Structures are given as structure tokens and as C-alpha cells.
Amino acid sequence: ANTSPARLALTAFGLAIFLFTGLLSLPAASVDGSVTPLHQALFTAVSSVCVTGLTVVSTAAHWTFFGQLVILVGIFVGGLGTLTLASILALMVSKRLGVRGKLIAQEAMNAGRLGEVGTLLRIVITTSVVIEAFLALALIPRFIILGENFWMAVWHGVFYSISSFNNAGFTPHSDGIVPYETDLWILVPLMVGVFFGSLGFPVVLVLQQNGLNWKKWNLHAKLTIQVSLILLVAGAALWGLMEWDNTRTIANMSLGDKITHSIFASVMTRSGGFNLVDQGQMEPTTRLLSDALMFAGGGSASTAGGIKVTTVAVMFLAIAAEARGDADVKVYGRTIPQGTMRVAISVIVAGATLVAVSALLLLQISGASLDRVLFETISAFATVGLGTNLSAELPPSGVYVLSVLMFAGRIGTITLASALALRQRSQLYHYPEERPIIG
Amino acid sequence: ANTSPARLALTAFGLAIFLFTGLLSLPAASVDGSVTPLHQALFTAVSSVCVTGLTVVSTAAHWTFFGQLVILVGIFVGGLGTLTLASILALMVSKRLGVRGKLIAQEAMNAGRLGEVGTLLRIVITTSVVIEAFLALALIPRFIILGENFWMAVWHGVFYSISSFNNAGFTPHSDGIVPYETDLWILVPLMVGVFFGSLGFPVVLVLQQNGLNWKKWNLHAKLTIQVSLILLVAGAALWGLMEWDNTRTIANMSLGDKITHSIFASVMTRSGGFNLVDQGQMEPTTRLLSDALMFAGGGSASTAGGIKVTTVAVMFLAIAAEARGDADVKVYGRTIPQGTMRVAISVIVAGATLVAVSALLLLQISGASLDRVLFETISAFATVGLGTNLSAELPPSGVYVLSVLMFAGRIGTITLASALALRQRSQLYHYPEERPIIG
Ligand SMILES: [K+]
């Protein structure tokens, strides 16, 4: 019973990827009417179902409308699957941890009414569709004003709303969203969609029930929103600072556009994956900053990837407690259990190991610079989708490595954390303590 | 009283660096008889006192015999200072942690007789000098056989013995040790010196008292030696695998020489810093491997740098316990206290942050590739001294950044860990637990 959540996740996502690879391999999916090579079809299927957004072929140029529809359905199904699966696992953890744990989990999930998987799935779908509908209604008029015909505008509006709320980062336009780089009517809905999508389902529920009444939020919502905002603001400030005089990106823009670009870029590292500037033309320092922001990722039980902001929060709170000399890790009048911190460390180390091993393999396979390899690797792991187009340059072996990494990044952190929490057992006896010297 | 260990360390090392910078600035220290520019004199002083081994000017070509002697004395003083300071701090931690803590620390330091700082210093000096004398006696005959005159051979023997046991990595030869790349009579003493130097004083004492009687070793010695050996063997195997077909390094060598090179390279990442092959000609993957090995570093209270092998061990044991579902972190019939794990995490995150910020600055200042910048940065942080000669290419601002990093890497991990351990206090009240969702 302990291994079932992991097995469930692997099976569900594995089957979905198998199915979508098949659909994308159909001649009807590619513009030239031929069968797309397996590594490209598989990569695109994994990238859409895992809502990563990296591409080996141009979404606009290679795929037909049918192919693009398959990708969009893949994003929709993958996004819902991620939200549902992560929520189910969070609930299972809470049930396993007993009465106190159950109360805690009800706080964390803020949902006594979420006892049933069916109910959970219904709420996830309703919430997602409602938010996506709002986003699409905001975007469609703009595409019409910009001269697209009605059905094309609807298609683009729906595509971008699903792609942004699910943090997928796929675009149906050949130049992506670069043509709209000063169009706030388009950029703001995309940012709002990505930001709310990246908070995660448990936080969205808390916001839905308590609005901005901070005191009524549970600890999970407080930590998620606080860290997300800190990363957003600090990321935008540093991004702007680093790119300010870069003539290949924003140096020649107006002050307003520079600020828009900085905020947009920072939001998108949270796992959105849309880009306004060529990521290969940014300063190497900016790519390193993006690496850090992407690795951190978004909220738990969201469509965002990475190690998750609460993981970062728990680690920093533990270090702050250590610096103050406190035995308990305290925040907002609550103590964070020791076990939670060990789960956080395990998730961080597993993520770092996955990224390091993949980067080593890709460095060997591609011969590209560490800078580019690391950026593409972390982007794949954290299902972000930003990149310097390295994926498209890789031989099939490299494409398979990135496919596995996207899959592991998507399923790994979610199942690892819950599997660890579910395995926690009580001790029958204790060994005497002995303290090795540290540092 | 809590801040005194950190202040003591900062003051002692700051004064030593000030003094050695002054000595190296003297016209008598440089071959051309001029005053060496401040950034170069300071960098060399920091590099020698912190036993790092990075250079901005050639040790053999720029410095006179007097200058080289100053560097050697800097290494000797810096090495002893590091050992003494780290040992004093470990003792202070043990005293502060009360009766149980005292017993634990006596296990860890394996020394009831080490109560007095004076005694401690005497034992550190005696042990170091005796080991260094053995190494010098092994090396001097070889230099004589190779045709050096007696006093030159003595000078080289003494220099290499001090440089290796203190994990300094400085060489008095203009080509370093490359001319001896197949000379096991020289390479083996260097490897032995670096390896034993990197284990740390508490482990050397345990070995001195109990020999190879594994059962009598304390937990600290077991973990240190075990992890050191794992890193040594795994590092050598991976290094050899990655460089096997690299014609710029070892591809054209005999099998024996390939194995020697692999083992030597792996030992030297532990903080030794001697190199047989041009680090800039290695595969990028090999530099990434070296980055990881260097960051891990050597044993606590040793002249090696990095986050230390016990820190790595504690983190992995905690993750293993989490994977098994155990509440206690157990190893060799002992439980590792929760506080120790939090200190370990703090040391790792502080080290990673220091490296990341320095790498960002140097990326900006130098315009060099991330690959080279990261390698030089981690080498400086972990006081290793391997590099692609980036230090010598940097403008003064970059040289100062690396100087600060070498200093922080040397003093930082030692004082941080003890300062944290000394601040641990008991709680008067506890907040209720609440568990955020992780991963
Ligand atoms: K994405």
C-alpha cells in the first residue's frame, strides 16, 4: 500500500504519454503529412503532458491544427492530472499521519469537504475551467482587435489561457508572444494565469474561501504566497538590473517596457515558460539567476515544477531557527515538524542530483557550454520551458535524456515527498546519541 | 561570549594576512626587485595563509627565494592556525553542550587530555611537524637522485611536504609537478600527505591511538574515513572514465599511468590542489565532476576546505533514514542528534550561496564561461587551488572577489558550524505544529 501513490502516478502519466506520442506520430498531426520521428513525437508528448513547454520542433510550423489540438489537450489533461494527483497524495499523507495529522492536513488543504477523490476531482476541474474561461474571455477580444478572425481569436484565446494557467508555456504563434512584447492586454492575463496557476490548488481554495483575509489563511497558503511574492519581486529587480544595459535585450527600450519585461521574465521562471526576449541573448549572469528561480519553482499541488516554494521556505526557516539558536522551527505562531524538514531536504537533494546527472550527460552528448546545458536542464526538470533552443539541436539520445528528465521532474518531487511522508514510522528503540563534528 | 570564536578566527587570520601581504609587498620578495601590486600581494597572502594554492603570478617566476619562503611560512602558520582553531571550536562546542555533550565531544575529539588550549596547540604542532618530517625525508633523496644539489633538494622536499600535508597545493617549480607525472616516488608521498592532511586532526589522533582497529574508532572517525574513501574511489573511477579517450590529457598514456593520473586527480580534489594535467584541457564533464568533489571537501578540523565530508555524510544519512521511514538518523549503532543535521544543512546552504554569489560576480567581471568561472570559484571556496588560470587573467576587482571568497571559505564553514552549535538554547514554550505541503 505504501508504494501505490508512486505507482499510480507513474502508470497514469506513462499511459497518457504513450497515448499522446501515438497521436502526435499520426501523419495528420504534421504539416508535411509524414510520420514524425519517435524521439520528436515522444518529446513533444512528454513536454505537453508534463506542461513543460520545451520543443524540438516549432509548434506553429511543424504541427497541423490537429497536432496543436493534441498538444493543447495534452496540456489540459496533464495539468488536471498533476493537480489531482498531487492533491490526492497530500490527502493520503494527512490521513496516514493520524488524527493530529488529519486536522493539520485539513488546515493545509483547507477542506473537510475534500474527503472523496471524486469530489476532489470535480472541484479541481471546475476551478481550473472557470479560471481558464475568465482568462480566455480577457484574451479573445484583444486578438479580434489585432485583426484575427473570430474563430482564430477564440482558438488563440483558449490556447493561451490553458497554456498559461497550466504553466505550460506552449505558444501557437511561430514567433511565440514576442510580437506582443509591449501589449499589456495580452501580457497581464498571461502573467495572472501563470502566477495563480503556480500557487497550487490548496492555495487557490484558501483564497476562494477567505479572500485576502491574511489571518484566516492556513500556514501553507501564507508560506506559498509570501515566498512566491519574494521570488517575484527579487527576481524582477535582479533580472532588470542584470539586463538593463544589454543592447541585445532591453537596453534600448523605454523605462516602462524595461519594467514590464523584468516582471514578466521573473513571473515566467516560476514555471510559465513564455519568453519575450531571446534567452540565448541574455547575459550569462541572468541565465544563472533564472536557473536559481526555476529550480525553486512554484507552489505544491500546482502545475508549476521545481522543488516548490514551501520546500525553500522550510529550509530557510530551519536555517533561521538554527541562527537564532532555537530548537523549534517556528513561523506565524506555528511549529514546523522535524519530519517535514527532512522531507524538504530529501526533495532538494534528489532534485539537485537529478539536475547534476542530466547536465553531465547532456554536456557529454551535446558538447554545448555548461551555461546553456544547465539552463536547458533546469528548465526541463522544473517544467519551465525557457531555453536557448538546445533541445532542438540535440541528437536523439539527448532528446531522450531530456524527456526522461521532464518526466522525472514532473512526477518525482510530488511522489517522493508523499512517499517519504507515508513511510514515516515510529521507533521501537533508540540508539545512544553521538555527534560528529560538522563544518 | 557567543561570538568570541568567530571573532577570534577573523582577527587571527586577518592579522596574519595583513602581515604576509606586507612581507610579500617588499621589493626583496619579487624577482624584478619592485613592489608587487597590492591585489597580487594580498591574493598570494590569502592563498597561502588559507592554504588554497590559487595564484595570480607564477610562484617560481615572480617570487624570490625570500618570497617563496614567506609563502611557505604562510602555509605552515595558516595550516597550524586552521587545525588549532577548528579543534578549539570543536572543544568549545562540546563544553557548551553539557555533560552528555562533553562525553560526546570526548568521543569525537577522542581526547580527555585535550582540555587545555596550550596542550592542544602542542599536540597539533608536534603531530604536524612529525608527519611533515617523514614526508620530507621520503622526498629529499628523490630530488637528489634527480640531480638537484643537496640544499635545493632539502628545500624542495620541505616545501612539498608542508604544501601537501597542509593541502596547500603551492609548488616551487615553474612547471609544478607535471615533470614528475610518472614518478611514483614523488607522487605517492604527495598523495599520502594530502590524504592524511585532509582527514583532520581529530581523525589523525584516533588513528594514532587505535590504529586500524575499526571497532575502537569513534563515529566521527568512521564517517570521515568512510566518506573520504568513497569519494576517493568513486572520484578516481569517474575521472578515469571521463578522461580515458581525451587526447589532450591521458588518452595516449599507458594503462598504469592512466590509473595513477585518475587516483592522483581524485585525491587532489579533496583540497590538495596539485595537478598533473592542464585543468583547462580536461573535458567539461570532468570539471563538473571536480566541482562536486571539491565542494564536498575534506574532514572537519583539517587543512582541507569545502563543506566537509561529515556534513555530506549526515545529510545522506538523514535522507536514507527518511527513505526507510525511520524517525531517528542511525548509523553504526548511534543516533545523530537532530540539531547536528540542521547545522549540516546550514553549512551546505551557506556554502552554496557563497559560491553562487561569487560566481555571479566573477561571471560579470571576467566575461569567461560559466564552466571556468564555476571551477575557479569552487576551487577558491573549498581552498583547493585547482583552476584554469582564470585568477591570473582577472582584473583587480575580480582578484579581490576571489580573495574574499578564499577567506570566507576558510574561516566561514569552521566558525559558522561552531557558532550555530554554541547558540543552541532550550525552549520555554512550544507553538502547535502545522505541516505545510512539501514537494
Ligand atoms: K512550463
Ligand SMILES: [K+]
Ligand atoms: K589547496
